[in-house]
Amino acid sequence: MDPGSLDSYRAAGGYEMLRRAVSLGPQGVIRELKDANLLGRGGAAFPTAVKWEAVASNPVRPHYVVCNADESEPGTFKDRVLMEQDPFALLEAITIMGFACGAEQGYLYVRGEYPAAEARLRHAADQARSHGFLGADVMGEGFAFDLEVRRGAGAYIAGEETALFNSIEGKRAEPRNKPPFPAQSGLFGKPTGINNVETLLCVPEILSIGGPAFAAIGTENSTGTRLFCLSGCVEHPGLYEFEFGVTLRQVIEAAGGVRGGRPLRAVLLGGAAGSFVGPDALDTPLTFEGMRAIGATLGSGVVLVLDDTVDMTGLLRRIAQFFRDESCGQCVPCRVGTVRQEELLARLARGTPLGSARQELALLDDISAVARDASICGLGQTAVSAAISAVRLGLIEANGTGGNGKEPA
């Protein structure tokens, strides 16, 4: 399919699902999503139908819908591939969302580092508008919907939904306290539905095969298919789609296995905000519940494979530096905690711990607990999770006692 041509998209069955959505009505669309048990693919795995229903039933007007395409989690590139290859599908999906949520205005927030995706989406939106698929009377079906493509400006935190609202509003991308949730008070203080690109693209699929059929794919609690971003030390890095229930081993084997046949040291699951798992987790199914059981997360579908040659300490320090740099600075646990984490990992790498390595690791635990409990948003809450999981797996080599050499009493 030609991502620059509306005709080619329609020839492949494009916009038929919007037609079906209109015939089902807003409630019907939401019922299908509920039957499908669709969970958000952006990282938080929240039921999509619950969000949409809360927006649709909110008496406050106007309503807005937003597509979160500010994909910045290190190791994630699925939304870029989807937007570059099939921009019209995303437009159709967000139009369905606007119809179901009773919104006449949508926003597509694309990160500034994706020029090709943005260009294709803008071009697609222009074409859709001139052919009546966006505008005052969409497809002659008597409802209005239009959307605006907005460009991010290089802030990881803007991918947090309320920070994204602030960014569209022309403010610093600082997350807001929740509640109120976006369905009550979102963009411009109005009820807002917001979903990730991959989640939205599940919607036409659900309308096509029906909610119950979608729910039959995958496992009971993780329905449908999932995209995995394979990168790092694999033979064929790329984007892979599997039904939920596939194991980590199968995913890595599909990508040709570990590069050069080297032994696997660890896998970073879910990106910098995710956690490391060791080779013993290879047979865990990559489902929301399977990951929860081993204390990991699917996050945005990152599978960063690391072999035995990788400098783990350097990698961890890069993650710590990333969070220190990307913390918006609004709340203390994250702003200070991310700095302390980076300093701590640097001390361990130098072999000069404060007190002993054991004390340092206890301090890391403390930082993690405080950040998790007291941060406003998910960035702070997960900023230390990768380091904690690395400690658990023994990936950090705390160099003996170091420092003053004294173990705590």
Place this chain on the structure above:
Amino acid sequence: MDLRLGAATPATDDERAAVASVLGPPAGGWDGGERTAADAHVAFGGHAARARRHLLLPVLHAVQERVGWISPGALDHICVRLTVAPAEAYGVASFYALFRTSPSSSAVVHVCDDVACQVNGAEQICEQMEHRFGAEGTVPGSNGPGITWQRSPCLGQCDRGSAAMIQHAGADPGRLVLAPFGPDQVRSALAPAQPATVASLLAPAAAAGGARGSGLARFLPGGGGV
């Protein structure tokens, strides 16, 4: 709103044109245009004037692309046009990594050194960049032609090896993603002999080419290929 502006030098014509490309020409003295006698007898402000705040990022992008940085004069002009306090606008401009609030080269190379690229030799590439273009963040000369490089968080190109993005400011601005990236590519990507290289990425014709990027591999029972 009674705005207190502090810039020593007013916005240049280029900067004003960049702002106008998003907001349209100013209506009068109240939003940054020529002050006429009639302006003294009316007042525009309140909610209607402040309701345009959401255009701040698009306007900042326009100035950044045209001039390469957001000068104090440009920022003041933006504040008048959108009725935003200068401190607020500076807070926004300095928050985002792709906006610069100090004079910069026309081309900024963002070299990804995040986790996935680190596994693919990002450190060696950064060393080569340092050797070729000077230390990270060096701005050769004052604002104008030149190349500055800096490390960047993940650019979302993890399937293609080590990546970089060139942010190119000027009359024909653009952003160009290079992956896999090597320092040799910088000059050829920006060479005047190929002025279309940066712009072509944004053209829909290039979008149709499909030369970029790996596809999506589906592993679904009975699902077939892509």
